[in-house]
Amino acid sequence: MxxxxxxxxxxxxxxxxxxxxxxxxxxxxxxxxxxxxxxxxxxxxxxxxxxxxxxxxxxxxxxxxxxxxxxxxxxxxxYPEDNFQALLCDEVMGALEDINVKLGATFGKTGDDLKSARDALVTDALPKYLRWLQHQLDSHGGDFLSDNRLTIADLKAFVILRWLSSGKLDHIPIDLIETVAPKLNNYMNCLAKIPAIAQYYANGGSS
Missing domain, CATH: 3.40.30.10 (Glutaredoxin)
Known part of the structure; x- marks a missing residue:
């Protein structure tokens, strides 16, 4: 090994x-x-x-x-073994990374510059990506983002959705997801209850 x-x-x-x-x-x-x-x-x-x-x-x-x-x-x-399901998984992974990049571009800014940059994300990019992700979830069965089961696409979505709703990002409303893509809020909460995920965070985010 x-x-x-x-x-x-x-x-x-x-x-x-x-x-x-x-x-x-x-x-x-x-x-x-x-x-x-x-x-x-x-x-x-x-x-x-x-x-x-x-x-x-x-x-x-x-x-x-x-x-x-x-x-x-x-x-x-x-990770899906079926090539098409793997494509769907990869598509979501790439879109989620777009969110990381867009948010990352605001780090290092302060004061009004930070507020302006984050407000722009809240107005346009983040709702667009969150609604798209909600559509993907709906079109793939409503429970998972590909392969009708838990995949790394769900894990990456879970991490980013938790971050967006954590209150740790100044000028990103904690109710943004609930407001623009409420099904993602329910999805995030369901993932958090999966025993292995719940155990991971019960242990402080470690194995």
Missing amino acids: NKLKLTYFDFPGGRAEPARLAMHIGGVPFEDYRFAPSDFSEVRKTTPLNQVPTLHVNDVQITQSDAITRYVGKLSGL
Whole structure:
């Protein structure tokens, strides 16, 4: 069996969280290496593109969060084997990453600049993506985003939806999801009750 080491910040959520969840749910052994945000300037020097997460597979260091999540999803049995269902899963993963990128572009801003940037997202981009995601959920059966079962697409959606509704993002209303795509709110709550996911967060977000 390959030796896996996932490297990311020591906080819940973020781009490594779907991979952490997938390996926890699938019982895949891995080293969950977490570092303080203050150590990022040093950690990034050891990564291929000066960014995290990274996944060591034995001695090979892999970058790009969606690639990592897809790989561990396959190991965990949480990635569709059917090519079309895999396409649907990947489509959702890509759209969710768009949300990460759009929100990420607002970090580092302060004061009125931050408020203006976040207000623009709340007015246009976030509702558009959330309504699209709700449509995908509806059109794929209403419970999961692809393959009629839990996949990494659901895990990534869960992490991002929790983040958007956490109250930790200034100028992002905590009721945004409930307001523009209420079925996603119910979907997020249902995912949170899946025993393996509930156990993960009961343990403080660790395996």
